[in-house]
Amino acid sequence: MSDPSAASIVSTPPSHEPTEIGGATNAGLPENARREKPRGLLGDAWRDLRRKPLFWISAVFILIFVVMAAFPSLFTSADPTAGNLSRSLEKPSGHAWFGYDIQGQDVFARTIYGANASIVVALLSVIGTLLIGGTMGMIAGYRGGWVDALLSRIADVFFGLPFVLGAIVILTTFNGSGSSNSAWEVKGLVIASLVVLSWPVVMRLMRSSVLATKEADYIVAARALGAGTGRIILKHLLPNCLAPLLVYGTILVGSFIGAEATLSFLGVGLKSPVVSWGIIINEAQNLIRVAPYLLFFPAAFLVAAVLSFVMLGEAVREALDPKLR
Amino acid sequence: MSDILVSEQSAVGPTGRPSGRLLEVDDLRVEFRTRDGVAKVINGVTYHVDAGETLAVLGESGSGKSVTAQTIMGILDTPPGFVTGGQVRFHGKDMLKMSFEERRRIRGEGIAMIFQDALSALNPVFTVGFQIAEQFRVRRGMSRSDAKKRAIEMLDQVKIPNAKGRFNNYPHQFSGGMRQRAMIAMSLALDPEVLIADEPTTALDVTVQAQIMDLLAELQRERHMGMILITHDLGVVADVADRIAVMYAGRIVEEADVYDLYAKPAHPYTLGLLDSIPRLDEKGQQLRTIKGLPPNLMNIPPGCPFNPRCPMAQPVCREKVPPLLQIGAGRASACHFAEELVNRD
Amino acid sequence: MGRYLLRRLLQLVPVFIGTTFLIYWLVWAVPGDPFAGKCGERPCPPGFVAMMTEKFQLDQPLYVQYATYMKNLFQGDFGTTFGGRSINDIIATAYPNTLKLAVVALAIEALIGLTAGVVTGLRRNGFLDNLVLISTLFLIALPIFVIGFVLQWVLGVQLSIIEPTVSSEMRFPELIVPGFVLGSISMAYIARVARTSISENRRSDYVRTAIAKGLPMRRVVGVHLLRNSLIPVVTLLGTDLGALMGGAIVTEGIFQINGIGRIVYRSIVTKESATVVSIVVILVLVYLLMNLLVDLLYAALDPRIRYE
Numbered sequence: 005m006s007d008p009s010a011a012s013i014v015s016t017p018p019s020h021e022p023t024e025i026g027g028a029t030n031a032g033l034p035e036n037a038r039r040e041k042p043r044g045l046l047g048d049a050w051r052d053l054r055r056k057p058l059f060w061i062s063a064v065f066i067l068i069f070v071v072m073a074a075f076p077s078l079f080t081s082a083d084p085t086a087g088n089l090s091r092s093l094e095k096p097s098g099h100a101w102f103g104y105d106i107q108g109q110d111v112f113a114r115t116i117y118g119a120n121a122s123i124v125v126a127l128l129s130v131i132g133t134l135l136i137g138g139t140m141g142m143i144a145g146y147r148g149g150w151v152d153a154l155l156s157r158i159a160d161v162f163f164g165l166p167f168v169l170g171a172i173v174i175l176t177t178f179n180g181s182g183s184s185n186s187a188w189e190v191k192g193l194v195i196a197s198l199v200v201l202s203w204p205v206v207m208r209l210m211r212s213s214v215l216a217t218k219e220a221d222y223i224v225a226a227r228a229l230g231a232g233t234g235r236i237i238l239k240h241l242l243p244n245c246l247a248p249l250l251v252y253g254t255i256l257v258g259s260f261i262g263a264e265a266t267l268s269f270l271g272v273g274l275k276s277p278v279v280s281w282g283i284i285i286n287e288a289q290n291l292i293r294v295a296p297y298l299l300f301f302p303a304a305f306l307v308a309a310v311l312s313f314v315m316l317g318e319a320v321r322e323a324l325d326p327k328l329r
Numbered sequence: 330m331s332d333i334l335v336s337e338q339s340a341v342g343p344t345g346r347p348s349g350r351l352l353e354v355d356d357l358r359v360e361f362r363t364r365d366g367v368a369k370v371i372n373g374v375t376y377h378v379d380a381g382e383t384l385a386v387l388g389e390s391g392s393g394k395s396v397t398a399q400t401i402m403g404i405l406d407t408p409p410g411f412v413t414g415g416q417v418r419f420h421g422k423d424m425l426k427m428s429f430e431e432r433r434r435i436r437g438e439g440i441a442m443i444f445q446d447a448l449s450a451l452n453p454v455f456t457v458g459f460q461i462a463e464q465f466r467v468r469r470g471m472s473r474s475d476a477k478k479r480a481i482e483m484l485d486q487v488k489i490p491n492a493k494g495r496f497n498n499y500p501h502q503f504s505g506g507m508r509q510r511a512m513i514a515m516s517l518a519l520d521p522e523v524l525i526a527d528e529p530t531t532a533l534d535v536t537v538q539a540q541i542m543d544l545l546a547e548l549q550r551e552r553h554m555g556m557i558l559i560t561h562d563l564g565v566v567a568d569v570a571d572r573i574a575v576m577y578a579g580r581i582v583e584e585a586d587v588y589d590l591y592a593k594p595a596h597p598y599t600l601g602l603l604d605s606i607p608r609l610d611e612k613g614q615q616l617r618t619i620k621g622l623p624p625n626l627m628n629i630p631p632g633c634p635f636n637p638r639c640p641m642a643q644p645v646c647r648e649k650v651p652p653l654l655q656i657g658a659g660r661a662s663a664c665h666f667a668e669e670l671v672n673r674d
Numbered sequence: 675m676g677r678y679l680l681r682r683l684l685q686l687v688p689v690f691i692g693t694t695f696l697i698y699w700l701v702w703a704v705p706g707d708p709f710a711g712k713c714g715e716r717p718c719p720p721g722f723v724a725m726m727t728e729k730f731q732l733d734q735p736l737y738v739q740y741a742t743y744m745k746n747l748f749q750g751d752f753g754t755t756f757g758g759r760s761i762n763d764i765i766a767t768a769y770p771n772t773l774k775l776a777v778v779a780l781a782i783e784a785l786i787g788l789t790a791g792v793v794t795g796l797r798r799n800g801f802l803d804n805l806v807l808i809s810t811l812f813l814i815a816l817p818i819f820v821i822g823f824v825l826q827w828v829l830g831v832q833l834s835i836i837e838p839t840v841s842s843e844m845r846f847p848e849l850i851v852p853g854f855v856l857g858s859i860s861m862a863y864i865a866r867v868a869r870t871s872i873s874e875n876r877r878s879d880y881v882r883t884a885i886a887k888g889l890p891m892r893r894v895v896g897v898h899l900l901r902n903s904l905i906p907v908v909t910l911l912g913t914d915l916g917a918l919m920g921g922a923i924v925t926e927g928i929f930q931i932n933g934i935g936r937i938v939y940r941s942i943v944t945k946e947s948a949t950v951v952s953i954v955v956i957l958v959l960v961y962l963l964m965n966l967l968v969d970l971l972y973a974a975l976d977p978r979i980r981y982e
Contacts, residue, residue, distance in 0.1 A: 157688060157692070160688075160689045160692070161688075161692030161693050161696060162693075162696075163689075164689045164690070164958070164961075164962055165696070165916075165958060166915070166916025166917070166957070166958065166961050167916060167920055168916075168917075168921075168924075169920060169954045169961075170697075172938070172942065172954055173697055173700055173701060173950075173951060173954050174700060176942065176947045177700050177701050177947070177951075258815060262817040263817075265817050265819075266817050266818070266819060266920075266924065269817075269819050269924070270923065270939065271942050285819070289823065289928075292823060292831065293831055293838075296827055299827075303820045303823065303824070306817065306820065307815065310815045310816070310817070311811070311812065311815040314811065314814065314815045315811065318811065402885075403885070404882045404885050429891070433889075433890065433891075434888065435888070436885070437886070437887045437888030438888065441886070444879060444882070444883060446879065449878065449879040450880055450882070451880060452880040452883070452901075453880070453902070453976075453977070454902055454905075454975065454977060454978075455898075455901070456977075463887070463889070464887055464888075464889075467889055467890070467893060468889075499977040499978070501978055515883075515887070516886075516887075519888070
């Protein structure tokens with residue numbers, strides 16, 4: 005997976021006019037944009053979005069994957085971990101759509117159940133990244149001075165670690181051989197390493213939009229009217245700086261699904277008996293000549309999920325960027 | 330200084346109709362096709378410039394004066410801009426029908442252009458010297474060292490101090506005035522017959538503005554170039570121009586010798602422009618302005634486009650578009666009441 | 675230029691120290707017993723423990739350990755595996771292969787990515803433009819190991835156009851597909867960034883000036899437009915080098931190329947964490963230095979940075 009810190013597909017949309025504060029909060033969440041107002045950037049963006057087939061396709065896919073992650077039993081009645089060696093490596097059939105793996109486990113069921121670990125890890129990591137990066141960026145941008153300098157240097161240090169390399173170091177240290185972490189501890193470690201290595205990007209994004217908004221006349225006016233720091237941040241800064249963050253977050257979900265799979269594939273991420281797409285692909289890689297279907301079905305799900313989030317993020321970003329219209 | 334200049338030029342000022350014009354724009358029409366609709370930016374502009382004379386094209390922003398210049402140079406953004414009619418003749422040949430190569434050869438050598446904002450018009454990543462010398466190398470096939478020598482000469486001619494030392498400087502290392510001088514040097518490098526100066530002093534400090542205008546006027550005289558000076562500043566025009574064409578909503582509404590225009594404007598719009606210049610002798614009085622806004626080019630009002638803002642508007646002005654008609658030697662006006670205007674006291 | 679270089683070097687020092695210290699701390703100080711789980715399934719051999727403890731002064735305070743570690747690193751001593759092989763030797767045999775692969779990947783990136791970006795940037799909204807937009811989106815979204823497996827299976831196993839794995843001779847034609855896999859994501863980014871920057875700069879005033887000067891279109895695009903549009907592409911390359919290194923681990927693993935990435939991959943599988951960490955630290959160093967190099971290139975392209 006590409007380095008999720010490569011921010012190049014995310015440019016910072018310009019900050020919005022004060023009249024659109026209320027709406028801007030929903031920028032990254034088109035589902036919430038139903039209360040559309042036929043004016044301003046937000047209304048335009050939503051109107052633009054509604055006409056994009058890519059937006060609808062990716063939204064539907066995401067919905068399916070989320071339901072799959074939450075209620076896997078809706079899609080399959082088979083047990084993903086029930087192995088039966090007598091049916092090892094059976095080809096796909098009407099009975100088991102994706103065939104059986106070397107342990108005789110139902111690949112379709114495993115792929116369905118794999119959605120949960122992949123999506124939960126990605127979502128939690130994104131939430132963590134946005135919270136930490138956003139808070140740091142807000143503090144650095146709002147306080148400025150030595151606080152900004154210090155936080156920015158700390159971010160530089162973490163930014164200096166290439167993603168996969170950094171994650172390998174963290175995970176081999178805490179999740180290496182001999183460690184007896186529970187499934188949730190391992191998930192926690194993967195989430196932690198994704199967050200630790202990705203927050204600097206969000207911080208920079210947040211910091212620059214805070215810096216750009218901070219000096220806006222209406223904020224200066226609010227301060228002159230005696231609004232407190234907390235109020236200015238919550239009521240004025242946050243809503244304006246949230247849109248680029250949420251767009252980036254959406255794309256990041258896709259990147260993180262891929263990143264988790266990459267780490268599991270390398271053997272440093274999640275491990276059996278946890279079921280995730282990365283693990284299924286990792287287990288299948290040595291059988292690629294014998295049973296390629298073991299690899300392709302989970303890979304197809306993985307790709308579809310990553311693409312859906314990335315495309316949704318792209319669609320929202322384009323809709324929010326007036327320069328592209 | 331300025332008075333001498335004007336009188337000197339007006340002595341040769343060609344106000345008749347000599348044959349073999351240098352550059353003629355004839356009934357040019359340009360529209361911008363955007364998602365929101367079609368804007369008719371140029372609606373039949375006709376003007377010409379001859380060797381050794383300066384034509385000032387005057388108008389508000391959005392009047393189409395810059396778009397006309399871009400069309401002449403062939404640097405109109407297409408899309409959204411499209412030429413829908415008319416001709417641009419250089420030495421009698423319609424440039425709009427020429428091949429890209431033919432037109433390219435005219436650029437720089439036949440017609441050159443100075444842009445408003447030299448900082449963005451000069452390429453930020455190349456030295457000023459390179460950008461001037463480039464023309465000698467590409468267009469004249471000169472060697473690197475010869476081209477450099479010529480480029481330094483050009484920088485010298487536009488009075489950039491220490492031209493040799495400045496050769497290797499980047500645009501951002503120049504001051505605003507120096508940058509515009511470099512821009513002038515670049516446009517004059519190939520010794521063009523016509524120079525189009527698109528608001529050459531708008532981005533500059535007032536003190537520097539005068540220096541740049543003086544320099545332009547001097548170079549124009551020395552080289553006997555035809556110059557089209559695009560501006561919205563009546564003050565600038567009086568000093569330098571021989572003739573003035575006033576543009577409004579993509580049309581020429583008045584064309585006249587600089588003296589005639591100032592003395593007896595033949596269009597209410599020109600009158601309004603002249604009245605809105607602050608005068609020292611009328612200190613204390615309120616500034617007169619032209620009421621209203623320029624028309625929306627996607628929806629130009631029927632009749633005379635100026636009629637909604639015109640203090641003299643009559644019913645006929647809302648029905649018939651006044652054509653640009655000759656009202657005397659070298660004068661034309663597109664107003665139904667041009668005669669009355671000129672003859673009133 | 676000299677002052678810019680100095681400033682960049684000075685800025686690099688704290689990042690360098692911070693990053694390496696962070697890794698060192700994570701690896702040797704946090705787990706309590708520094709040798710827990712570092713030598714495969716079994717505990718580390720006592721000889722290895724004794725040697726490492728002495729060499730890196732693991733019984734000393736953390737800052738002494740770190741200083742010793744860095745001193746060894748700068749003297750070109752990267753340590754040994756627990757099996758006793760010198761990591762210097764391992765790297766010496768592996769890095770030429772990785773370098774070859776990286777060069778092929780970079781060439782493919784630059785060639786295809788830039789061409790696609792420039793062509794679509796000049797002519798937006800055509801069929802080609804949409805094709806490039808969608809295919810790059812796919813490449814960006816696909817994890818690199820999926821691209822690798824799919825190409826290996828389709829081209830290598832099904833169609834037999836290539837050998838599924840690269841031989842030890844590392845012949846150039848064998849490296850084209852692995853190089854494409856490794857460079858694919860950066861290629862997509864380069865195409866997109868180049869497209870955006872070309873189509874933005876295409877309308878810029880200085881391009882108009884260049885046309886108005888009567889320069890041939892080739893020169894307007896190839897010199898004036900391209901030079902400016904390359905600046906964001908180079909900036910992108912800097913942030914992307916890290917992804918390239920992560921990608922090398924995956925790509926070399928899939929195509930069984932005996933490079934540094936494969937050693938990391940194999941060490942992970944055989945659970946030789948000590949080796950993994952040593953090599954990754956070196957890769958981080960390379961990454962930081964390469965970033966400095968990219969910065970210099972950036973300054974060479976954009977005089978406004980140089981003279982700031």
